[in-house]
Amino acid sequence: xxxxxxxxxIVSALGALxxxxxxxxxxxxxxxxxxxxxxYPGTESLKKDEIRLIACGTGLPAARRDQAATCFLAEIGNxxxxxxxxxxxxxxxxxxxxxxxxxxxKVFLTHLHTDHWGDLATLWAGGWTAGRTKPLQxxxxxxxxxxxxxxxxxxxxxxxxxxxxxxxxxxxxPEPGKITVKEFDYKAVNAVVYEKNGVTIRxxxxxxxxxxxxxxxxEYAGLKVVIGGDTFPNRWFIEHARNADLVIHExxxxxxxxxxxxxxxPAQAIGVGTQIHTSPQAFGKVMSTIKPRHAVGYHxxxxxxxxxxxxxxIRQVYSGPLSLAVDNMVWNISKDAIVERMIVSPDQAxxxxxxxxxxxPPAPGxxxxxxxxxxxxxxxxxxxxxQAPMVDKFKKDNDLK
Ligand SMILES: [Zn+2]
Ligand SMILES: [Zn+2]
Numbered sequence: 001x002x003x004x005x006x007x008x009x010i011v012s013a014l015g016a017l018x019x020x021x022x023x024x025x026x027x028x029x030x031x032x033x034x035x036x037x038x039x040y041p042g043t044e045s046l047k048k049d050e051i052r053l054i055a056c057g058t059g060l061p062a063a064r065r066d067q068a069a070t071c072f073l074a075e076i077g078n079x080x081x082x083x084x085x086x087x088x089x090x091x092x093x094x095x096x097x098x099x100x101x102x103x104x105x106k107v108f109l110t111h112l113h114t115d116h117w118g119d120l121a122t123l124w125a126g127g128w129t130a131g132r133t134k135p136l137q138x139x140x141x142x143x144x145x146x147x148x149x150x151x152x153x154x155x156x157x158x159x160x161x162x163x164x165x166x167x168x169x170x171x172x173x174p175e176p177g178k179i180t181v182k183e184f185d186y187k188a189v190n191a192v193v194y195e196k197n198g199v200t201i202r203x204x205x206x207x208x209x210x211x212x213x214x215x216x217x218x219e220y221a222g223l224k225v226v227i228g229g230d231t232f233p234n235r236w237f238i239e240h241a242r243n244a245d246l247v248i249h250e251x252x253x254x255x256x257x258x259x260x261x262x263x264x265x266p267a268q269a270i271g272v273g274t275q276i277h278t279s280p281q282a283f284g285k286v287m288s289t290i291k292p293r294h295a296v297g298y299h300x301x302x303x304x305x306x307x308x309x310x311x312x313x314i315r316q317v318y319s320g321p322l323s324l325a326v327d328n329m330v331w332n333i334s335k336d337a338i339v340e341r342m343i344v345s346p347d348q349a350x351x352x353x354x355x356x357x358x359x360x361p362p363a364p365g366x367x368x369x370x371x372x373x374x375x376x377x378x379x380x381x382x383x384x385x386x387q388a389p390m391v392d393k394f395k396k397d398n399d400l401k
Pocket of ligand 2: 070113115116230301
């Protein structure tokens with residue numbers, strides 16, 4: 001272990017391949033391998049001065065089974081966890097980490113495109129039914145007008161899900177179904193939006209589609225991680241992402257691949273791929289300018305051909321340490337090393353209980369029954385009769401009235 005650390009340190013010092021997972025030596029046919037390049041969630045404690053960053057979504061708004069839309073989970077050595085964006089489909093990856101939902105109550109949104117917050121519903125309702133005991137907290141930018149801001153979005157999100165909440169409130173405590181929103185100015189540069197327990201999160205403006213989007217800078221224990229939201233390369237990023245340990249920035253599909261694979265017209269492709277988003281060459285310029293310990297590109301469907309095209313574009317301009325993210329890539333970030341591995345997690349993970357007891361459901365009669373007598377009168381009694389012995393036995397076994 002010490003030797004591996006040493007190798008990582010030397011490699012880090014050389015600056016070429018900071019990300020490294022050593023294979024180690026298998027010394028006996030019945031022994032264990034020291035390192036399989038993978039991380040099994042929940043099996044390693046995090047060191048006090050370490051950050052574990054997990055890509056839970058790296059794709060695009062159009063759904064794809066092997067790549068959800070944007071979501072990065074930062075796990076901090078002090079015990080804090082922060083979700084940066086929660087794009088469509090990403091909660092299946094988050095859930096497979098089997099982290100109690102009480103630890104997943106803080107969400108930072110870069111902007112309000114669905115590929116960055118489309119799975120808030122899954123965290124909100126799914127976490128509520130699976131053991132979260134307190135409200136969700138969401139941080140996000142104000143808009144140029146109130147109705148373009150995060151508070152408006154969440155207020156109307158809850159209105160859209162009124163039926164969901166009202167019917168759940170009858171059987172569950174309403175407390176975990178609440179969402180508190182902390183808005184901040186999207187124009188503020190390097191402004192602190194969160195500061196607690198040694199963690200500081202700052203925001204810088206981004207240039208993407210309309211006013212409002214931001215990127216986040218997370219600092220902890222002398223480490224600096226930048227989580228870039230959608231943006232054309234911007235001067236705030238160049239200035240404030242410098243000296244970072246790990247820098248995530250979008251890199252989009254090449255215009256040619258947007259035409260070939262995404263059905264876009266050439267005019268659309270050049271606009272989306274080089275003005276609304278960041279082209280591989282522009283990503284390379286950003287990284288070769290700010291020189292992070294490790295660079296991460298994301299926000300494209302990463303398959304052999306697209307990977308090669310994006311990589312070739314980046315390598316025209318940037319030769320430093322680089323990952324082109326896919327879902328379930330994980331980085332352990334410390335002063336000593338940045339180690340990249342892939343997560344191995346089950347497809348059929350259940351939620352894991354946390355340390356807190358869920359708040360009690362409302363007392364009978366205190367909340368209006370959302371089912372009318374008319375609908376109740378349609379209950380088919382043979383079904384009740386068929387399940388009666390099982391129900392009786394279960395009640396007896398569990399001392400239920
Ligand atoms: Zn966007
Ligand atoms: Zn996006």
